[in-house]
Structures are given as structure tokens and as C-alpha cells.
Amino acid sequence: MQLYKSFCKETLDSDGCLVDFQLDFPENYNFGYDVVDKMAELAPDDTAVVWTNPEKEEKIFTFADIGRLSNKAANVFKKYGIKKGDKVLVILKRNYEYWYVAPALHKLGAVIIPATHLLARDDIKYRVKTADIKAAVCTPDESIAEDLVAVASQNCSLKTVFTARRTLEGSVDFTAEVEAADTSLERVDTKAEEPMVIYFTSGTTGYPKAVEHNHTYTLAHIVTAKYWQCVKEGGLHLTVAETGWAKASWGKIYGQWLCGCGVMVYDFDKFSPGKLLRIVEKYKVTSFCAPPTVYRYFIKKGMNRYDLSSLEHISTAGESINPEVSDAVFEQTGLRITEGFGQTESVLMLAHLKGAKTKPGSMGKPTPLYDTHIVDTKGNEVPDGKMGEIVVYPPKNGKQYGIFMSYYGDSELYKKVWRGGVYHTGDTAYKDADGYYWYVGRADDLIKTRGFRVGPFEIENVVMEYPDVLECAVIGVPDKDRGQAIKAIVKLSSGVEYDKHTASRIKSFCNKRMASYKWIQHVEIVDEFPKTISGKIKRTDLRQNEAANA
Numbered sequence: 278m279q280l281y282k283s284f285c286k287e288t289l290d291s292d293g294c295l296v297d298f299q300l301d302f303p304e305n306y307n308f309g310y311d312v313v314d315k316m317a318e319l320a321p322d323d324t325a326v327v328w329t330n331p332e333k334e335e336k337i338f339t340f341a342d343i344g345r346l347s348n349k350a351a352n353v354f355k356k357y358g359i360k361k362g363d364k365v366l367v368i369l370k371r372n373y374e375y376w377y378v379a380p381a382l383h384k385l386g387a388v389i390i391p392a393t394h395l396l397a398r399d400d401i402k403y404r405v406k407t408a409d410i411k412a413a414v415c416t417p418d419e420s421i422a423e424d425l426v427a428v429a430s431q432n433c434s435l436k437t438v439f440t441a442r443r444t445l446e447g448s449v450d451f452t453a454e455v456e457a458a459d460t461s462l463e464r465v466d467t468k469a470e471e472p473m474v475i476y477f478t479s480g481t482t483g484y485p486k487a488v489e490h491n492h493t494y495t496l497a498h499i500v501t502a503k504y505w506q507c508v509k510e511g512g513l514h515l516t517v518a519e520t521g522w523a524k525a526s527w528g529k530i531y532g533q534w535l536c537g538c539g540v541m542v543y544d545f546d547k548f549s550p551g552k553l554l555r556i557v558e559k560y561k562v563t564s565f566c567a568p569p570t571v572y573r574y575f576i577k578k579g580m581n582r583y584d585l586s587s588l589e590h591i592s593t594a595g596e597s598i599n600p601e602v603s604d605a606v607f608e609q610t611g612l613r614i615t616e617g618f619g620q621t622e623s624v625l626m627l628a629h630l631k632g633a634k635t636k637p638g639s640m641g642k643p644t645p646l647y648d649t650h651i652v653d654t655k656g657n658e659v660p661d662g663k664m665g666e667i668v669v670y671p672p673k674n675g676k677q678y679g680i681f682m683s684y685y686g687d688s689e690l691y692k693k694v695w696r697g698g699v700y701h702t703g704d705t706a707y708k709d710a711d712g713y714y715w716y717v718g719r720a721d722d723l724i725k726t727r728g729f730r731v732g733p734f735e736i737e738n739v740v741m742e743y744p745d746v747l748e749c750a751v752i753g754v755p756d757k758d759r760g761q762a763i764k765a766i767v768k769l770s771s772g773v774e775y776d777k778h779t780a781s782r783i784k785s786f787c788n789k790r791m792a793s794y795k796w797i798q799h800v801e802i803v804d805e806f807p808k809t810i811s812g813k814i815k816r817t818d819l820r821q822n823e824a825a826n827a
Contacts, residue, residue, distance in 0.1 A: 278320035279510050280312055281499045281535040293632040295504045298645040300496050300678050306469035308495040309347060309384035312534055317344030324539035327513060327560055328373040331545055331552065336373055340534075343377050349458035350381035356458075357437050357449065359412055361386030361465060364475070366404060366413040366435075368421050368521065370394045371544040374441045374451070375520045378414055379530065383492070386467040390475045393521030398424045405435045407686055408475055408487055412436065414451060417443035418546075469493050475685055476523045476621050487685035488523075488621045495531040497624040497679025500644055502532025504630045505617050507590035510537035512563035517553070517571050523621040524595065528566050538564075550574040554583045561587035568812070569598035572606050572614065573747065577770065580609040592617060596813070597716040597734055599741040600638040607637075616640050618667075618716070620702060622694075623647070624679035626669070627714050638738075639713040640706065646679050648672060651708055656697060664707045664717050664732065669700040705732060722816055724753035726761045727794050733816070736795055739787045740765050745773045746783070748806060750814045754799065754823050762798040766819060768806060775802060 284306070288297035303311075316323065321341035328336045338346075359365060365387050369375040375391075382389045390408055392401075394416055401424055404410060411434055415421045422440045426447035429435040439451035473492045477485040506528065508514045516528025533540050543556045554575065557565060565588055572593065588610070594617045603614050617628035618640040626649055629641035643649035651665040652658055659665040671677060680700065684691045694701050705717040717723070717732030724731045733751040740749040748768040753761030767783065769775060780800035788796045807818040 278316060278323065279535070279537040280315055280319075281496075281503060281532075284496050284535070285499055289632075295500070295630050295632075295645055298500055299675070300493065302469055302493065302496060304469060305467060306492055306496070307383055307386075307467045308473075308492060308531065309351075309380040310464055312495070312531075313340065313347060313380045314344050316340035316534065316537075320537070323511070323537065324513070325534065326373065326376045326540050326542060328371075328542040328544060329556065329560075330543070331549075338373070338376065343380065345460050346377035346455065347380040347384060348460050348462040349455045350377050351384045351462050352458040353439070353449075353451065353454040354381060354385060354387065354412070356454070357412065357439075359385060359387055359437075361467065362472070363387045363412065364390055364408045364410045366390045366392055366401075366410045366415075366425075368392050368394050368396070368413065368415045368425075369441070370416050370418065370519055370521070370546075371542055372416050372418075372441060372520075373542065373544070374414070375525075376530065376540070376542075383467075383473060384462065384465060386465050386471065388472050388475055388489075390477070391521050391525065392477065393519055394419060394421050395521075396421075396424075398427065401425060401428050402431075402433070403484065404477060404487075405433050407477075409434045412439065414439045415441070417441055422448055467492065470682075472682065474526070476526075478621050486687065486690065488681045489683045489685045491682050493678045494526070494624070496535070497646060498527060498532035499535055500532075500630075500646055501527050501617075501619075501625045502536050502538070504644075505615065505625055505628045506532070506564050506566055506592050507631050508533050508536050508538035508564050509589070511539075512589075513539045513541045513560060514564045515541035515543070515557065515562045515566070517567035527594070527619070527624070548574075550578040554578065554580065554585070557585055557588065558583045563587055564590045564592075566592045566594070568595040569593055569602060570596075570748070570812070572598065572602055576602065576605040576609060580606065585610055588612060590615070594618065597640065597738075598638070599738050601742050603637040613637065618704075618714070620704075622681040622700075622702075623669075626667070626702075636709075636711070636713045639709070639715050641714065642712050643714075647677075649714075651706060651714070652699075656699070659707075661708050661710050664705055666720055667702045667704045667706050667714070669702070671698050719816075722752075724751070724761050724763055726753065726756075726759045726763060731763065731795055736763060736765065736787070736791070736797065739790050740767060740783065740797075742790070743767075743783050743786050745769050745775075747771070748814070750806060750816055750819055751797075752816055752819050752823065754820075756798070759798075763796065764799040764801065764823070765797045766801045766803055766806070768803055 326338040425438045438448040440448040518524035615629040627640040629635040648670040736751045747770040756762035807815045
């Protein structure tokens, strides 16, 4: 059953490529009622979630299960005073409860705030204060429940902490309450354009921003799932992401269920490429999406050592992928990785969509959801081949869906990124003659050397070709002659030994493959990178460390 057709009008060309896409939904559209409950009615026995963990525990939820459990969870929240508009923090890792807690909160019109379990107590306090959070639902693992109870005991808006599968003084036993709750729920009057979810960005610079989306965000992810991830009705899709990040909305619930596809959930804490590949093999996953780092580990493990014959499509996002990695995956699987680009503030902006010709290494072309362009610092469109900022123009007719409605609590920042009525992404790229976009980097990561503007990613691409490099980051460092010199900071693959000549070998290897103005002047080998809690390298920290040591 593919409900997505009830909520959009799509136009395909003769090759089956999506060329136009318009949402069409009722004023009171709500994913909880109009997708989850409708699937429970029309396809009750279809698989919604397959969940397992490293201990080989397993749970399979049908849409009937999710419909029933989300009603019970909604009644628990109502019992404890949660109502329309209330903010609820949800820290459930990859625990199976997430897949009925999220629809339950949607049904009530409450605003879900997913968050990672890696948050420290001060991170939780910041979110509670910024978003006026009233309640929290959390995993039984680690000390998250204790941290939430401690925050709730202080003079703040957080009043109720629900803990799954665990009894803890100061919190509500969520599992026991759900088991005892009523399965019937009267529909709450919610509107499609009212707030539904807030995601806090990972905060590579400054404090995390609270990105707010309305209920139409779920429908905008039809393009994500159907035409980029290529999920199929009755299939099983696996996106590698924790539920605390927006990537979970991209690949673990909304578009997938709208397209009648089940979601595969592997509830792990420590990443193991072999174990994850065995999950794909065992459960016959049909489509897969992961950050480039995962694919790098996969090819070192050897994807051709596993039976991945069920896989029909693979994709990547989160950062640009090195063409060498893409080629290696193709050699080992026969599948070409399709890239996509978007932000916490949006859904899929650029991609290699279903049926379109791919250019490995590029982000693809603009999706029909957005009028995307590349402009210079004055807002003028740049010619092909020239670098500029990726921006989104307002639609000529109708409303813009899939893009955020506010930075909650920071209207000035919202106005800044929407200056002149145009959304400024802060990401830079260039477009080739065929219309494909190529990522350069964040605008504040650009290196100005010898009068040239150089994007870190184009140099990182070359560094990643060095056989022993696992991860790298390129930054600009002060240089009296160049303005900035280019420095590559690298982490080598596990087990690789290095000596005092390794850095010079890497530099020589790379500089032979680049124009002279891009030459690397310095190479540093590190054991670990400073990263955000979402796993992104904090180049700001690297630059600050460099300045402090200068």
C-alpha cells in the first residue's frame, strides 16, 4: 500500500525521471492519523519495523501494531498533561519505542524534539531552556534517565520524565504505562502547517540552532524516499542514523512508510562494519543509505564477502563522498551510490534521482521541491564552473514545503538566512555545464591562499586517495606570504604504522595530483578528530587549535 499518491501530484518524463512534484493535502493533515492509522486500516499486516540488536534480540512491528501502540502512548502522554503545542524531548537512540512514540506525539499535536543520547547534562539544560520543554521520553541505557531527572528537579519547564523499560525514582515507567493504556484515541484537531518537530543542529560553530518544521515536512520526504533512496512497496530500507538526528526523518520513518516500505533498525552502540553488513545480508534489506564514512569502512571490510543480492539501491548524504570510494563500492557490489544534499533545515535539495544519469562525486541536480541556484556574495547568479553559495529562491506559485518554518527562539537568525526573501544555505558549490552541482564546503571553511579561494573538500578528495588515510580535514593556517597556507590533518587506517617521513609522502602524493595553488604545505597526523556529537569534524576547533599553537 503506497499512501503517498494520495498527497501529491507528480510528473515524470519519458525516462521515468521526476520533473515536477506538488503536494496536495487536507488542511488538517497529520502523519499519525492519515498515514499510520490509515496503513493500520488498509494494510494492517504489512511490516512497518524490523528491529534487532547485537544481542540478536528481534521484534517485528506491523502497521496495526504501530497504530495501536501509538494510540496507547498518546493516552499515556495525555494522562500526564501533554497537550497540543507542548514540547517533548525524545532520547531513544535506535530503541524500538521511537517508532510509536513519534506518531503518538504527532497525533496529540505536541512538538517532538528528537535528541542524541550523547548529550551531557548541560546540553540537556540548554535544550530545555531554549525550547521550553515540558516532558522527556528516554532510553533505559547509560545515565540519560538520571540526567533528565536531575534537570527536572531544578527550577525549569521540564516536569515529567518517561523512561522506557526501567523503573527509576523521579521518572514514569513508560513501558508499564503503555501496557495499561487504552487503545482508542479520539482525533485531536491539528493543522498541517502547525509545528510538529524541532531538531537542534549539531553546532559546528556556536550553540546548536533549534530548527522547527511543520507537519508537511513528512510529506516533503516522499521525494527523499521514493525518488532518491528508491524504497519499494513491501521492501525493507535501512538508513544508518540515530533517531536524535534529522537523518532519521529522512530515512527511518516518514517517506518510507508513505511509500509502503518497512524500516530496518539495527540498535547498536559500537559501529562494526561486518555486523552491519551481516544485518543487510540476513534480513534481505532492499535499499540502504549511510554517510560516506560507513562506505569507507565497508570497502576495507570487503562488501563482496557478503551476500548483498537483496540490495537494489544504495545512497549517501551528510558529507560529500570521494569518487574513489564510490568506484570501490561499485566494483564490490555492482551498485552505484547516489548522492544527495540537504540540511536539517530542509529535505532533499539536490540529488541523483531515480532514472537520471549519475555523475559520481557530484551532488546531482536540484529536486523539483526547490528552486535552487548558486550565487555570489552580492546575490548574483554565477556562471557554470564558478563557485558560489547554494540558495533557494521562493516558489513562483504556491507555498514552499519541506523547508523549516523558524529557528525557534531566534527570529533574527531566521531573518538573516532568509535575507531578501532567499534562503541562504551557507554551503558553497559550483555547477557544471550539464547542470550537476559539486560541493565545495561551508562558506566559513573556504581557504584564501595566494589570491585564490579554495574549498577544503576538493583537496580532501585527493588526500583520501592516499591508501592509508581513513579520515582527513583540510584547513587554512596563517602564512605571511600566502595569506593562508593549506594544511591537511589526517587520521590513518587502523593498524597502519607511520614514521617521520609519512607526512612528507602524503604531501608529495597529493601535490603531484593538484594545481600548484592548491598544494598542501603542511600535513599533521592525528589519532582522533574533534567532532560534533553527530560525528562531523569540527574544523572550527582545528583552526582555533592551530591559532593557539601558532
